[in-house]
Amino acid sequence: MIRRSLPRAFSAASALKGIPLNGATINENVKAAKYAVRGAVLERSMELQRKMAAGEKLPFDTIVPCNIGNPHACLQVPLSFHREVLSLCISPNLATDHPHVFKKDVIERAKHYAAGLTGGVGAYTNSQGIPAVREEIAAFIAERDGHPARADRIYLTNGASEGVRILLTCLLRSGGKKDGLLTPIPQYPLYSASLTLLGGSLVPYHLNEGASWGVEMDNLRKTLAAARADGTEVRGIAVINPGNPTGNILAEEQIKDIIKMAVDEKLVVLADEVYQANIWKKGASFSSFKKVACDMGYTGEDGDDRLQLVSFHSTSKGYFGECGLRGGYMEVHGIGAEVRAELYKLASLSLCSNTIGQLATGIMINPPKPGDPSFKTFQKERDDILSSLERRSIMVHKALNELEGITCNEADGALYAFPRIRLSDKAKRAAEAKGVPADEYYCLKILDQSGIVLVPGSGFGQEEGTLHFRTTFLPAEETMHETLKVMAKAHEKFMDEHRD
């Protein structure tokens, strides 16, 4: 029996005073954090989507989401082998009840995982992740780098983002210390947002747009010295390689210089290497920080913490593009047992990362081998995706460079273009009148005209006085010519309407 008590009359005053959780009383760091990839421009695109659904006539028929590296949403087809293995891990009886449905290597892989997974995918795993998968990852790293890797140094995470969060939580101390992280500008805003959330300082080091977005060591050292002189305890350096949003790939010499500096200056290196399988530049190849570190003799074995390095990888990018499964890992190097135990504890607090993402990570780095029943299909699917991405990268960069006021470095890798735009004073004044940054104003105008969702450069950071935007080159190849034409038209219209 429910006794209905009459609630006290609701007064406007209570909205202003004493509400534990409102815009005025929420953790100020949460409010201050910015994440532009899903910011104002995306909000506007969702509004336009609703208008279209309600039958409103707009200058375009479809929203083209170029704001986020989400390949499957742009109709990239998933790889058959790994999806089949995952299906079978979820419903093992499919193979026994219907023996003809799955290829032999699919069944074997699923059995291999099942053997290492008491209770199957429905059970919590070891907090660090399924041992069998960590062994696979260690073997992948060892083969990639030509140096040993250890399963007990690997932590499986829900995407790479969770790894970055856990690591920064350890690195940035509470209690009023002004701990900072050297962060590239432009950067993927996970770093800026996480730093704000955790009360840390972003110490920006600018990449050189004039030199293919390379890292300039002189500038980096000056930035570090200035931040330290200013009282910031700089404790680490984030490097995104291949770069997001820049697409730059670091040469081994550059990586070596960064490692030397990290050793000299006692900085933990956070190597965000989630685009390691997206290499477009002819002749270019990816070298991991781990490889270069080991080449230099920094073994990372217990007792050798001269270099402290944490590398991140993810199922979301590469030719995999499995964003939704939230798979990823971090490998720690030169991080002692005591801190590893703390990382384990933090992972334990959320019990474990999701098992399907864990298994997807294992399959990603251990795909079918030549001779396996699934190899030919896998090879074709992978090569089709990678070659199409490469063609689209070239198309997008070429088309952007042909537009008035736009220049864009070629991308060596990753999934983005980050062109510079030069806007007229009239455009800048119009943005100011609207109270938005000029690049955001541009992106909103392009969206309203074309349905294409870009991200303003201010969301990634950019050199004072310059303006950029980031776009993926993920729209399906069949539609890419049309998308680029629509973009060009919207851009021309914008330029015409904003001539000084």
Added chain:
Amino acid sequence: MIRRSLPRAFSAASALKGIPLNGATINENVKAAKYAVRGAVLERSMELQRKMAAGEKLPFDTIVPCNIGNPHACLQVPLSFHREVLSLCISPNLATDHPHVFKKDVIERAKHYAAGLTGGVGAYTNSQGIPAVREEIAAFIAERDGHPARADRIYLTNGASEGVRILLTCLLRSGGKKDGLLTPIPQYPLYSASLTLLGGSLVPYHLNEGASWGVEMDNLRKTLAAARADGTEVRGIAVINPGNPTGNILAEEQIKDIIKMAVDEKLVVLADEVYQANIWKKGASFSSFKKVACDMGYTGEDGDDRLQLVSFHSTSKGYFGECGLRGGYMEVHGIGAEVRAELYKLASLSLCSNTIGQLATGIMINPPKPGDPSFKTFQKERDDILSSLERRSIMVHKALNELEGITCNEADGALYAFPRIRLSDKAKRAAEAKGVPADEYYCLKILDQSGIVLVPGSGFGQEEGTLHFRTTFLPAEETMHETLKVMAKAHEKFMDEHRD
């Protein structure tokens, strides 16, 4: 070409000075956080597991993990319908290539999800979660409570733990404020650990073991007043219902009292309701905080923030037990648009929760209905699991109460027993000599003798001067008699060896 540079000699001094990330320089909140469910006793069990694997002879043949509510690891069988739907969502072509494999309702459900999921399970979803799943959850809540629920108030999360983390991140302010959360004692240590991590204060309110672990309002009010007088800004109250580790179910009158107090005292209510489908007490039923709040007239509509309530649910418990998939959601009530936007932003920072966990959540709260092709199988599987859990709950409580020095309240619900143990002075002295709490000493001794992994009461909090442990009742029913016999023998041995 790699230039090998000789690294500087490693000196012991560098381990002590200037290492950015070691036990001395890590964020102190990380170090201070405790999570007993995977603490020292589990560590010891893993060591014993390794010894067994290496052929060492131990007093038992198998480790029995009663430390964690991980049903599938204890061989609980997953439900067929939802696993089949998930397999099909991962590999949609299975239904077209092999039309006889899946039942009609399985195919329909998978198609329903696919229609709302551009790019399938491999794409990032809306940061808050797949709209179609949130609609299903809203319908489930509305039917459960008899009050409306809205999809835009629901946030899908990687298990309930992530929801708690996100909410506490908003609630606990940085910058030196001493924000606190009323937390039941005993509690699930996610709360204590999260509070420590975020720099908040745990304000403990003791549940009354003598009254079936009920909440005592007088005590609660006194605790709140004392904490406030002491300078803590108490901003919320956590309630775990059904209780973990206590198994207590709150009556509607108790919930009403807590809600009234939260309204009067401006506290956000965190209602941890992950065990809502685990009700064992005859005649008992689960009432959600949301239902009681709506019964009382707190509509939670925009403009009505008199009561601020956030409820958590998970795929990990109930008869589902899908821990590894990391599915869950939180529903916010009386939380204004500005804070909802911040919650959305925090969710965006990790892009979205994993899609398989999201879909599992949808299937969990929207299982087959009478008449559906999968209904009979579903019904049998569900009822078998629930009735077996109920029998095991009774068996475990009865067996524990028969042991010397142990008393244990009947559990109304959830998956645990939380018995009180009375240890001799000799046992307490032995623990002190080892430098561990007496309850941990007991659990370690039981483990070494029986292979059964318990969690010491100190990990959950307990009234000063009392000792407890938590055990699940999840070991398979076939083995339960034997497990309880082994436990009884180990307990007797412990008591005999520690008589004063």
